[in-house]
Amino acid sequence: MSFTIIKVPATARRGEIIEVRATIAHPMETGFRPGDDGRVLPRDIIQHFSCHYNNELIFSAELFSALAANPLIAFHTIATETGTLRFQWVGDKGFRHSESVALQVT
Amino acid sequence: MIRCQVIQPHRLFLAIACWVAVAAVAQTDTRRSGFEFMRPDTQAMQRDDTLNPGMLWVRQGEKLWQQATASGAKSCAGCHADASSSMHGVAARYPAWDERTQGPLNLAQRINQCRQNHQQTQPWRLESQELLALESFVGYQSRGMPLAPQASTRLQPHLDNGQRLFQQRMGQLNLSCAQCHDQNAGRHLGGNVIPQAHPTGYPIYRLEWQAVGSLQRRLRNCMNGVRAEPYAMGARELVELELYLAVRARGMPVETPGIRP
Numbered sequence: 443m444s445f446t447i448i449k450v451p452a453t454a455r456r457g458e459i460i461e462v463r464a465t466i467a468h469p470m471e472t473g474f475r476p477g478d479d480g481r482v483l484p485r486d487i488i489q490h491f492s493c494h495y496n497n498e499l500i501f502s503a504e505l506f507s508a509l510a511a512n513p514l515i516a517f518h519t520i521a522t523e524t525g526t527l528r529f530q531w532v533g534d535k536g537f538r539h540s541e542s543v544a545l546q547v548t
Numbered sequence: 549m550i551r552c553q554v555i556q557p558h559r560l561f562l563a564i565a566c567w568v569a570v571a572a573v574a575q576t577d578t579r580r581s582g583f584e585f586m587r588p589d590t591q592a593m594q595r596d597d598t599l600n601p602g603m604l605w606v607r608q609g610e611k612l613w614q615q616a617t618a619s620g621a622k623s624c625a626g627c628h629a630d631a632s633s634s635m636h637g638v639a640a641r642y643p644a645w646d647e648r649t650q651g652p653l654n655l656a657q658r659i660n661q662c663r664q665n666h667q668q669t670q671p672w673r674l675e676s677q678e679l680l681a682l683e684s685f686v687g688y689q690s691r692g693m694p695l696a697p698q699a700s701t702r703l704q705p706h707l708d709n710g711q712r713l714f715q716q717r718m719g720q721l722n723l724s725c726a727q728c729h730d731q732n733a734g735r736h737l738g739g740n741v742i743p744q745a746h747p748t749g750y751p752i753y754r755l756e757w758q759a760v761g762s763l764q765r766r767l768r769n770c771m772n773g774v775r776a777e778p779y780a781m782g783a784r785e786l787v788e789l790e791l792y793l794a795v796r797a798r799g800m801p802v803e804t805p806g807i808r809p
Contacts, residue, residue: 445607449598467604470758511758512601 444468444539448529453546454521462493462501464529465514466539472507488533491515495545496525505533521547581800582743582808585734590755594807602684602753602805605760609685612678621667624682635689640696640802643791645703652706652787656683656762674781680760684751687804694801695748697794706784710792713785719776725789740809746797747790749806760805763790 449463466488473485485507492502501517524547530540583591593599613624613631628634639655646653646661653661656679660671672679697703714725728737729745736742750763757765764786771778779785 445604445611447598447601447603447607463598465598465601465604467601467608510755512604514599514601 444531444537446529446539446541448541448543450527450543450545452544453548456521456523456547458521459518460521460545461516461518462527463514463516464491464493464541465512466531467512468531468533468537470505470507470509470511470513474507484534486534486537488513488531488537490530490532492530493517493519494528494530495519496523497528521545523547579746579797579800580744581746581748581803583749583803583806585741585743586807586809590807590809594749594803600753600805600807602751602760602807605681605684605751605753606688606805608677608681609683609688612682613685617663617667617669619667619669621669624662627666631685631689635686637690637693637696639683639687639690639804640693641698643787643794644698645700651784652703652791654764654787654790655686656680656764657782657787659683659686675762675765680751680762683762684760684805687751687802690802691804692801694799695794695797697791697798703791706788707791707795709785710788710790710795713789714792719771719774721774723774725770745793746800747793748797748800749803749808751804752806752808754808756809763793 445467447463447465449461451460454460468488469486470488471483471486473483473487475483477483487507487509488505490502490504491513493500500519503515505513524545526542526544528540528542530538532538583594586594597603610631616623616626625631642655642658643652644658645651646658648661648665656674659679659682660674663669664671717724717727725745728742733742733744747763750766751760752766753760754766764781767786767789768778768781
């Protein structure tokens with residue numbers, strides 16, 4: 443269970459360019475830092491982010507150790523039809539989180 | 549038709565006197581939130597809730613507010629109902645006097661006390677994710693409200709002690725809080741601007757921490773910075789310092805969850 447902040451306009455005109463923002467709570471532990479006991483903390487990052495618009499992949503990203511914690515990913519897309527945007531984050535230690543947001547196109 | 553109004557001399561005098569008084573207050577209040585010392589991009593991060601990662605903690609706190617405890621006791625909402633009305637302005641009044649411990653308590657300690665005494669469950673570790681989340685959620689309900697710590701004779705000795713600590717030199721660098729944050733605020737320490745140290749945005753999301761942290765964490769940070777041995781988390785001295793800072797920033801609006809570099 444992770445917490446997210448997703449910003450997608452509730453409604454858009456057909457053909458309108460919309461901005462999508464998705465933030466997820468994640469420590470993004472790099473795998474290079476020593477912990478309190480001096481031993482290197484195992485890497486724990488999100489490796490892959492994807493966004494499907496009505497089951498069609500519209501955006502994906504590979505993430506690496508250099509990213510800060512709680513990564514914010516923002517991109518633009520064109521509102522084509524009413525439907526849902528499905529966001530998915532996949533990472534180390536079996537991390538997997540998805541969220542869906544409805545978009546009304548008029 | 550032209551309407552003409554004759555202003556009576558005493559009214560006019562009153563109006564001018566009021567205007568002068570307001571202008572004087574605006575001019576004499578030189579207090580500035582740490583927000584104003586930040587770069588425009590960091591400010592933008594705090595202004596927009598969809599950019600502010602502190603809102604992740606507020607989200608989690610909102611869930612914890614509704615959640616029943618493992619002991620089967622009522623959730624926070626079970627007693628306090630809707631936080632947007634019941635917690636409105638509450639965080640702005642902390643640290644506050646506590647009858648049970650006969651001393652000042654900060655918001656995190658109050659939440660833990662409520663957990664122990666009313667929910668019959670274990671208190672959260674200070675600075676734990678859950679406690680910071682619930683503290684952020686409660687603090688968020690006071691956003692925009694002026695800081696209004698209660699004035700009371702019982703709190704006065706603690707307030708005096710907080711002020712004394714603020715002005716007391718400490719650590720190998722032999723610096724007091726006041727030497728930086730009163731006397732040199734606005735100037736630079738290394739690459740950073742020294743803010744005036746007003747606790748308006750706590751718990752804050754600090755970019756350096758990449759997480760939300762409490763005012764006590766920040767105070768301990770500063771004590772480490774001057775090579776002093778910091779007081780333990782939850783220590784009475786830190787709460788007294790928090791109390792003094794709250795009184796010093798009285799009237800300034802709450803920004804929780806604030807962003808700081």
